[in-house]
Amino acid sequence: MGIALKALDQYSLSMCSLLEPLILYLVLFFPGIMTSASEIAVAFSSDQYLFRLITYTLPALALVWFLLRNEQTARALARPSLRDLLICCLSLVALIAISSLLSALSSLFSSQSMRLEKPDDALDWFVLCLSCLGTGYLEESWFRLYLPLKLQNAGFVSGTAIALSTLLFALCHRYEGAWGVLNAALAGAILSLILWKKKSFHGIALAHALYNTLALAC
16 A cells, blocks of 8 residues: 555656646747647747747746756756857758658649748847847757756656657657648757767757748848
């Protein structure tokens, strides 16, 4: 009986520890799952990008790192070094390679493509770069650090935790269509592998930001 009660208590603690990431995922990222590709606006608006950066991205990023303040693993991985620049370059090459391959494959099945207008002037480009930088750091902080660590604390093995976080990351890109979801899944898996093998959080976050900027600019 004592062993059963102990196991039940441990299970209850694990479920409670999952409430925080579940609620935050629904608040911060779930809207992307409910948005279809046809609802994407193609016009670039620096006001909208700046508004989203100030009212959503930066507060969400601050919240994630507040929740990570006691995670020694996250703090160690986020310690900056010059090596991050090399990891950034390697990660960016991997992201571009994945995207290029999927783009070539998707062209064989569909002629439709998402068109986004480019920024008009230097100020718009600056706002775009800031927005992509904030988004890159937010998504990497959440999906590559916070969520896997929370899942591991709840009893999931590291491989399962990374797989689940990658799946949820991919689902957030549903608005890009099926190929966008697949691209996000492969990119998320690669970035997770690089992070935990090379121990460079800033490297993958910067690569994510640069990739987003290039995707919007090209």
